Amino acid sequence: MTFELSDRVQAVPPSGIRRFFEIAEERDEVISLGVGEPDFSTPWAARDAAITSLEQGKTSYTANRGKRELREAISDYVADRFDLGYGADEEIIVTAGASEAVDLAFRALVDPGDTVAIAQPSYISYEPGVIFAGGEVLSVPTKKEDDFRLTVDALEAAGASEADLLVLCYPNNPTGAIMRESDLEPVAEFAREHDLTVLADEIYAELTYEGDHTSIATLPGMRERTVVFNGFSKAHAMTGLRLGYALGPADVIGAMNKIHQYTMLSAPTTAQHAALEALDSCDGDVREMVEQYDRRRQFVLSRFREIGMDVFEAKGAFYCFPEVPEGWTAEEFAEAVLREQGVAVVPGDVFGAGGEGHLRVSYATGLDDLRKALNRLEAFVEDHV
Amino acid sequence: MSEREVLELLRENARYSTADIARMTDLEEDEVEAAIAELEAAGVVRGYQAVVDWDKLEDERVRAEVELNVRLDRETGYGDIAERLARFPQVKALRLVSGDYDFDMEVEGDSIREVSQFISEKVAPVPEITQTVTHYVMTSYKENGIELGDGDEDDRLSVSP
Numbered sequence: 001m002t003f004e005l006s007d008r009v010q011a012v013p014p015s016g017i018r019r020f021f022e023i024a025e026e027r028d029e030v031i032s033l034g035v036g037e038p039d040f041s042t043p044w045a046a047r048d049a050a051i052t053s054l055e056q057g058k059t060s061y062t063a064n065r066g067k068r069e070l071r072e073a074i075s076d077y078v079a080d081r082f083d084l085g086y087g088a089d090e091e092i093i094v095t096a097g098a099s100e101a102v103d104l105a106f107r108a109l110v111d112p113g114d115t116v117a118i119a120q121p122s123y124i125s126y127e128p129g130v131i132f133a134g135g136e137v138l139s140v141p142t143k144k145e146d147d148f149r150l151t152v153d154a155l156e157a158a159g160a161s162e163a164d165l166l167v168l169c170y171p172n173n174p175t176g177a178i179m180r181e182s183d184l185e186p187v188a189e190f191a192r193e194h195d196l197t198v199l200a201d202e203i204y205a206e207l208t209y210e211g212d213h214t215s216i217a218t219l220p221g222m223r224e225r226t227v228v229f230n231g232f233s234k235a236h237a238m239t240g241l242r243l244g245y246a247l248g249p250a251d252v253i254g255a256m257n258k259i260h261q262y263t264m265l266s267a268p269t270t271a272q273h274a275a276l277e278a279l280d281s282c283d284g285d286v287r288e289m290v291e292q293y294d295r296r297r298q299f300v301l302s303r304f305r306e307i308g309m310d311v312f313e314a315k316g317a318f319y320c321f322p323e324v325p326e327g328w329t330a331e332e333f334a335e336a337v338l339r340e341q342g343v344a345v346v347p348g349d350v351f352g353a354g355g356e357g358h359l360r361v362s363y364a365t366g367l368d369d370l371r372k373a374l375n376r377l378e379a380f381v382e383d384h385v
Numbered sequence: 386m387s388e389r390e391v392l393e394l395l396r397e398n399a400r401y402s403t404a405d406i407a408r409m410t411d412l413e414e415d416e417v418e419a420a421i422a423e424l425e426a427a428g429v430v431r432g433y434q435a436v437v438d439w440d441k442l443e444d445e446r447v448r449a450e451v452e453l454n455v456r457l458d459r460e461t462g463y464g465d466i467a468e469r470l471a472r473f474p475q476v477k478a479l480r481l482v483s484g485d486y487d488f489d490m491e492v493e494g495d496s497i498r499e500v501s502q503f504i505s506e507k508v509a510p511v512p513e514i515t516q517t518v519t520h521y522v523m524t525s526y527k528e529n530g531i532e533l534g535d536g537d538e539d540d541r542l543s544v545s546p
Binding site for chain 1: 407408542545
């Protein structure tokens, strides 16, 4: 028999990243700048804490919302780092990666027919998440002229005043754009004026260069309408441990917890032990990794300028987003560079509206490989442009 | 401040080109060169050496950590003894340390015999030295902050969101 797959599942096309993954896999000697996760291993102290917890047999479920100690540590950490005030009891939920938290928020907040505005280009899971939850997606393209920051003009042009929710991801995957407080203020005003709930994915918050991250939830009147997502994958290099969290008002976190307790029960226990140690003792490791990313960022941006590819000055995450030369689409360029020079990058279109004509270049890769990859890109540009 | 940044990068990898150091910092190439020249002139940077995993080479290399106890008198201080020992090319490192012994000395040679002879003939007879304890290095796991294992494979997917 054939299954009658649900309309919602059928409505979501397969990921555009998959195809590049397959071409990259079949070639030898590929240097990949297409990776969306840190090249560092989890700080040893956090791994050691995970191992110890296993040795001690700490392998049962935790509280649905996550270990209390961990929620308290998260509460202290976000207060200290980002000036965010959330109580450990009712306003924090620990999830299997920030991705789960995003999905929970969509399912807790979206009714069929609700419109979710998504600032794009952005991480590829928001659109499918909205569709799985039965909502309608409204793309809000950001522009290179604005350094890929979200503006009120862009929101108005897309008709976002009619939307119910707004999804933001800053520092941004794939562009590396960040939004300073002064950039967030008009967006916050727009959200208040049009009564939008804001979902702020701040998973890359620690990876903000030349200044500190500002969360939109710290702006006046925003805490009560915002859910913030963060986690351990990027800053603490813990992607495979799958541990994230959401911060928000008690009623929305409670609703998310209702779904979570029936689907996930609790986030992985071993990972929670690692995360607790990560917050306790790994600030130095995080600082060191951020320093490394920052050097690579400057290296890669300098090289793109030398190569003659137009690139805006990304100040967050571990991506930069150069424009492809005239006469190429992003996809053609990315495929040709991969086949001819063995360098994998991801075409910007994959990340939604506004990404066309650009490439996502990840610098979560050692400097030796970055140097080689950019030399190969330079050779490609010399051959073809 | 820029010198500090350059120093950190040199400590990470002394073979970074000045051009690459300039790209990684917001310095110009000639500023990087000037910073390096200044570090060298001030004696902060004393040299550049390769970090070697001797186990990967055919020829034997013998290394020993030697604990030294000394007795000082009015005419002789730690500095005097150190100076005398440091002149021997076999001595690769020499540090005054706290604890059960006074000096911590690293010695290198081509054979155990050579290293033993050096210690018994050149070091032990020094009048102020009252005791030597020699530990031959059997295996090295980490040198100058660099792990000597085979390293972890990058097992990340080649393209991921």
